[in-house]
Each structure stands twice: as structure tokens, then as C-alpha cells.
Amino acid sequence: xxxxxxxxxxxxxxxxxxxxxxxxxxxxxxxxxxxxxxxxxxxxxxxxxxxxxxxxxxxxxxxxxxxxxxxxxxxxxxxxxxxxxxxxxxxxxxxxxxxxxxxxxxxxxxx
Numbered sequence: 001x002x003x004x005x006x007x008x009x010x011x012x013x014x015x016x017x018x019x020x021x022x023x024x025x026x027x028x029x030x031x032x033x034x035x036x037x038x039x040x041x042x043x044x045x046x047x048x049x050x051x052x053x054x055x056x057x058x059x060x061x062x063x064x065x066x067x068x069x070x071x072x073x074x075x076x077x078x079x080x081x082x083x084x085x086x087x088x089x090x091x092x093x094x095x096x097x098x099x100x101x102x103x104x105x106x107x108x109x110x111x
Contacts, residue, residue: 043057
């Protein structure tokens with residue numbers, strides 16, 4: 001956590017927020033089971049003592065998962081469109097210039 005304080009230099013808010021943030025990230029990386037248990041315990045406390053916050057947190061988590069799934073679909077669609085456009089561009093260049101873009105050159109086969 002000292003490294004976070006060093007990296008943040010003169011920014012006061014960064015100096016205050018980065019060390020705990022680095023600690024949480026390191027905890028999740030080095031102690032994932034323990035971090036998950038602590039998170040579950042904190043969520044149980046939220047449900048017991050401040051149920052409005054716990055409900056809102058569940059809604060935000062569900063919305064985040066929906067957004068992630070939506071973005072995965074969008075990325076797949078865009079990847080397909082990109083491949084189609086690259087195929088068209090390759091065919092155009094091949095037909096216009098006579099270059100063999102998809103095949104290995106004869107020189108590389110001889111090596």
C-alpha cells in the first residue's frame with residue numbers, strides 16, 4: 001500500500017484513496033476466498049441494518065450484468081461486421097491489383 005501512496009505524489013485525494021483501493025485489489029488477488037467471505041458478511045450486515053442500500057446494490061449488480069451481456073453481443077456483432085468488411089476489402093484489393101493476399105508467397109514456401 002505504500003507504493004500507492006508514492007505513486008499518487010502530491011494529489012491529496014489520490015493519496016488518501018489509493019492505498020485502501022490498492023489494498024482491496026491486492027486482497028481480491030491474493031486472498032480471493034477470504035475477500036469473498038468478507039464481502040458476503042458485509043452484504044449480510046447491509047441487508048440486516050440498511051435494507052434499502054442492499055436492495056439498491058442488488059439492482060445495480062443486476063443492471064451491470066445485463067450491460068455486460070449486452071456489450072458482449074454488440075462486440076460479437078461488430079466483430080462479424082469487421083470480418084465481413086475486411087473480406088470485401090481483401091477481395092477488392094486482390095481483384096484490382098492482382099496481389100495474392102490470402103496465400104503465402106512462393107518465396108516463403110521455398111525457405
